[in-house]
């Protein structure tokens with residue numbers, strides 16, 4: 001064999017090896033549509049089917065990006081946009097209402113390759129908040145913009161402002177009414193409280209259920225890059241410009257190629273205090289814990305503080321966790337070489 005032939009043969013072997021390495025490199029995404037009191041007996045088969053179908057749509061949209069060699073960040077925005085546009089979830093259309101009856105939206109995104117991050121809080125007129133969070137990351141020198149300022153920034157980029165009514169649904173209006181009734185109830189007379197006792201139990205259950213419904217996605221692309229994104233309307237009946245964990249980098253959202261990507265959902269005040277997303281990453285970085293061990297330890301910490309909710313976590317090897325201490329969490333994943341998984345209840349898979 002001549003030298004030339006030998007070089008050609010070696011070249012062919014090399015490119016075949018490279019191609020098969022690329023083929024076996026795992027990629028995929030994990031999503032959530034919020035955690036809370038989600039139980040079979042309070043769900044109709046029709047509604048459950050709608051949730052499962054929409055989660056599948058989001059998984060497929062994100063997966064299509066990754067399958068074609070697209071970036072983890074693009075998969076995250078594609079999946080989150082679908083959940084934001086669906087009135088089923090507490091993000092974008094169908095977001096919960098503040099005490100003043102309006103929608104104020106928070107979102108964040110993070111690039112695990114560069115540790116760049118962007119977030120927005122308390123915005124009222126941007127149809128897909130995750131897109132604006134991404135623009136804060138990519139087109140501004142800042143990490144976090146709030147309220148009117150964030151919307152002014154959006155206008156400089158040519159965003160269209162949508163009326164706040166676009167986000168509001170009948171279901172959320174009713175939820176706010178019930179939350180307000182419940183808020184007043186403890187101040188009612190003993191007799192009235194007695195009369196409403198049974199109903200109150202039911203209402204407390206109801207309000208707890210409505211706390212969560214945030215959407216999020218973590219993705220791993222074929223180049224081994226991780227990204228995380230989260231979008232929410234926050235909590236029903238929130239007041240005084242309340243901001244939750246979602247747009248706080250390290251609390252509700254975090255991504256680092258060296259450790260993992262995390263998106264959280266739950267009672268935001270507790271998730272901020274436990275710096276949930278970074279806590280998971282830090283355990284992996286400093287204690288070499290696995291995704292599952294780290295997620296379980298952090299959610300246990302949230303539980304000890306008195307909070308509830310869950311996280312989705314994915315590392316650069318495709319290991320994942322969907323850990324939560326609430327009764328359920330809308331969730332799912334689709335990884336290369338495996339079937340898509342969608343789950344809702346506590347007795348279904350957390351992996």
Ligand code: ASP
Nearest residue numbers: 212213214234244266268
């Ligand atoms: N974590 C969100 C917040 O506190 C709520 C949610 O997860 O639905 O704003």
